[in-house]
Amino acid sequence: MKTFYSPIKKTPFYNFSQCFFFLVLLWSLPVISQKVQQKKLTVDDYHLWSDLQIKDLSENGEWVSYTLYYESGLDTLFVKNTMNKKHFHFPKGYNGSYSKAGWFAVRNPKGLCLIHLKSGKQQQIDNVTSYAFSGNGTELIYCTKQSGDSKLEVLRLGSEIVVSVAGVKQFKMDNCKEKIVFNSVTKDLSTVEIISFGKNFKRETVLKETKATYHGFEWNTNDDGIAFFKKMETFKNRENNTVILYDLKTKMRYELDGSSFPNFPKDGAIVPFGMYKLTLSDDLDKVFFAVDFPTKPTNPKVQLWAGNAPWIYPQEQVWATNNTARMAVWFPQEDRFQMLTSEEHPWIMFTGDFNYAIVANPKMYEPQFEVGNGPMDFYLLDLRSGKKDLFLEKQSSYILATIPSPKGNYIAYFRDADWWVYDIKNKLHKNITGNLPTQFESEAIDRPIERTAVGCPGWTRNDETIVLYDRNDIWEINPLTGKSIRLTHGKENNIQFRFKLQHTSFYGKENYNGWLSTIVDLDDDVMLNGLSKDGNLGVYSWSRNAAERKLFDSSKKISQLKQNGTVIICKEQSFDLPPRILISESGKKLKTVIQSNKQHWNYQWPMLKEIAYKDSKGNELKGFLCYPSDYDSSKKYPMVVHIYEKQFNDRHNYINPSNHSDVGFNVIDFNADGYFVFFPDIKYEIGNLGFSAVDCTVAGTKAVIDLGLIDKHRIGLIGHSFGGYETDFIITQTHLFKAAVAGSAATDMRSFYLSYNWNSGTPDMWRFEHHQWRMGMSYFNNKMGYELNSPLNQAEKINTPLLAWAGNQDKQVNWLQSIDFYLALRRLGKKQVLLLYENEGHSLKQKENQLDLGRRIKQWFDYFLKEEKNQGWIKESL
Structure with missing residues (x-):
């Protein structure tokens, strides 16, 4: 490229137009020079690029952790202060987490690196296999393994190790992060203990020096009960366990003896089994677990593809391989046992209070050729009485079309373009959206497919109201009175409002074969995503008193939104803009905290x-x-x-x-x-x-x-x-x-x-x-x-x-x-x-x-x- 310039004559007074032209050239030369200096991108340069993923935001919003992933595998985890340039990096670091006391821990190939974010003081703990911070952030709990020997230690952060127990491979922390339970094994003798943190730091023995081994610890949501497996001798070449429940309030321990129940399957074995996880109810009245059955032998020389079979032979084999177990419940205080699923009804989920099971048969209306999985008849099984009643016939098997409420009062389901609610106590069905002047069904697309619900984010506290999406807005509806409120104003502005998703694509959580609604808190400020008709994504704050208020928007792609208090971070990118992390504090204008792939601007880009x-x-x-x-x-x-x-x-x-x-x-x-x-x-x-x-x-x-x-x-x-x-x-x-x-x-x-x-x-x-x-x-x-x-x-x-x-x-x-x-x-x-x-x-x-x-x-x-x-x-x- 030629660079043109205009010579300036030596005269007593400069010609203004010539001088101005010269200054413009001077201003433009760096730009021209920068453009010339941009390099042609070659394969040899590709290794410089990384993929940016936000990991976490500290509780006060002062620190953000993120990872840069490289094709070479030389990934690096970073922790950066959102208010200044202070940062730390951890090559091949992963699974980082913050402590409320200002510490940050990150796994690395050697073990665990611990750093105090304010002082920068670091400590490496080798051979760590798992770790967690206590709820108040003052203790680090971790397990190590070296040369076959394992142990658990509790480190008082900034001080010393206050607990060290040999023979511990793993621990389970409670929901509030105030207690842990673990099994230690020394000289073939097992001990189960609980350690409580905080002011009342103490150790409590649940089982002392027995010859069995214990595993699979689970807390109830109130953190006052624990269920776990006791490993028995193998049974017909399969693992076999019994189940133990421990009540922390009464100090009572209950153990299941399957042989004492005439209805316990003779060929069944208690096992940890995929989604059929060990669970206990909040009131410690019930413990749920899987009973596995031996695989039925098949003739290896011939496959029988029956013409009248609900499923074809390969589908039946896939199901049989992945569903050898059935769900069972144990009532410890009553010393009672009951199988819940059967060959007739192998599909199961539970109401939010675990008082009822919802069971079905996925083969009920097979063969059919409309969807991958056909509709089902749903039965409500009263766990106390054992009575089973049909409450929903030929309902879609899509897991987000039939969802129990968190407190167990209702079952919401989508049918015939409307949301319905089944009142479990009164055995009543009610259409709660039929009279509303809007559409809760997804928009038509160019596929010949049955349309589904736009979505159900969840319920408010105590199942008082259900929260639903229409095609633009968010609604709140009382399931008893039918009173409805449109919470947002998306229809008027061609904006689609949705709650911000944190960790999954759907609201709620897995409920064995089905789904369970989550609790939506509408009493405080809520962050919303607002997608405009032209594809721009806005981030809004919503409250009952002020409706939605735009915080910021972007014509680029916004993702990975996270919020702690008044601090919001997100990832922004575009075709010609490498991903960067933006931050907004107290509604202020977005600013860039991290820019990935800065070498991008050194190369020619399309x-x-x-x-x-x-x-x-x-x-x-x-x-x-x-x-x-x-x-x-x-x-x-x-x-x-x-x-x-x-x-x-x-x-x-x-x-x-x-x-x-x-x-x-x-x-x-x-x-x-x-x-x-x-x-x-x-x-x-x-x-x-x-x-x-x-x-x-x-x-x-x-x-x-x-x-x-x-x-x-x-x-x-x-x-x-x-x-x-x-x-x-x-x-x-x-x-x-x-x-x-x-x-x-x-x-x-x-x-x-x-x-x-x-x-x-x-x-x-x-x-x-x-x-x-x-x-x-x-x-x-x-x-x-x-x-x-x-x-x-x-x-x-x-x-x-x-x-x-x-x-x-x-x-x-x-x-x-x-x-x-x-x-x-x-x-x-x-x-x-x-x-x-x-x-x-x-x-x-x-x-x-x-x-x-x-x-x-x-x-x-x-x-x-x-x-x-x-x-x-x-x-x-x-």
Whole structure:
């Protein structure tokens, strides 16, 4: 690049225009210089990039911890002061946590690093296997293991070790973090103890020097009772336990003796079993656990696929393998035992007070082809009387459609586009949303699927009111009177208000096979997310007195919101802005605390342009176009079109450059190598998904061609999974694309319809009739539609060279679909290559395979779109 300047004549008085021009040049030179100095991004630079993830915010909001993840595995955990530049870093650190007393602990390969955040004083404790801070933050409790010897120690922070117990492998802290329970083993003798912290620091013996071993400790929510397993001798080659309950108030200990109950299964063994975890009720009246049964022997020489079976043979085997146990309850004070689930009703969840179990049979309405799991009849089992009553018939099995309340008074369920409440005490059903002038059902999408509830965040204290979402707002409804209040004003402003999610995608918690609502506190200020119609996310504060008040918003992507007191932090990113951590204190303007990947600005980076276009039916669609990093408007470039349903909402994702993608494609890698990459949205017509993909993809691609940026003769197409199917089909209908890549693709809709998912054993028919494959009816009712939308049936029309790939252990889309298409193209004499990766699934997990696939995909497009014909494996394969 030439630098132009204007010489200044030596005269007594400077010409003002010349002087001004000179100053402008001086001001602009650093900018020009900076632009010139930006380096071209190469593979050798990729290792510099990291992925930023917020971990935690201290209780006073003064410190934030976060981790930078690198492809090399050299991850680092940081702790930074949100008010100044003070920070600490811990290479390969993980599982960090704060103490209320100003300490921070983090696991590392050697053990545990402990640091006092104010003074910076550090202490390394080696061989730590687990740890926790006490509730007041003055003690650190940890277990260590070295040379086979384990022990538990309690460190008074800033002082000395006050407890050391040999032979302890793990401990269980109570909910308030004021007590721990553990089992110590010395000379083959076990002791169970409780240690209480705080002013009344003490040790209490529950069991002393017995020859049994104890494990699986669980507290009740009141922290005044503990249940745990006592390991017995093996039973029919299986682990077997008994159960012990200890009451901290009465100091009473109860032990289950299964042999004393005539109704205890003779071939059953008490075990810790997955989601059937050991649980005790708050009143210590009941203890719940799993009883495992031996697997039924099958004939290894023949599989009997019964024509009238509710489930097909593979699905039955998956269920049988994962559900050998049944749920049981023990009443310690009454010395009574009862099995809860059975072959008739193997599905279970509980009311919030554990007075009732809700049981069902997932096979009840099978076979059916509408959803993956069919509807069920729900029965309410009174645990005290053992009486079982049907209360909900043919109800959706979706776990968020039937949810017990936290205190156990109600069961909320969504049915026929409305929320209903079942009053357990009075045995009454009530529609609580039917008279409200709004929609609590999710909006229609271009899938032939039954719509579900928008959502139920939970209940207020003591089950007084239920909190529900409509399509824009949050409602509070009294389940007895039906009185309703709309808490937010999203409908008027085209904003969708939702509570901020902390740790999961849903509100509530797992409830064995089902779900349990959480308690929503509406008495204090509540943080809300507000999503505007144009996609901007706002963060709001809400209270009963002041409704919603905007704290801040962003046109970029906001995620990982966390709040402690008046301090709010979040992660912000955009396509050309690496993730950064922002902070707002007491409603003040956001400021950057941490900026990741600062080297980003030293390199050429692609621009992004939003593209608006219409399909042939006039539907308005959007996509986004990523420019070559060193874009020169005087040149025409090749372009790769990436497809998979709707992608426009991904435009604000910051993508790290990488040649290790599990699907072999990284947009920044292609942009850095002189490619445009286009991500179009696709709108589907039910029963015509292949042609919909052609229509929308071609329309979007032509809209980009009209911009005059690319060479229309050098356009490639790529997709994976459903996008792989779309890629294969599109090239049967148009010659617009000069080369294509399809990964893990379904190619024959008839045979795919008549297949099953190897992970779940479930037939795939429902995916076609009511889900992603969007046919809307069975193959037998629309054979022509299935055939017309199958790439295999139109393979003879293909002129586009195709690189296909799959893993030979793909249990999501049968990899034989790729083989079938390969053989069809081979018979037709088409240009193609198939890459089949050993011991890989639907996407690639092995690093060397990711590297190989990414390299070959790039070379494939270079060969056809850049005329780089020096790739021997391609020449030899066509």
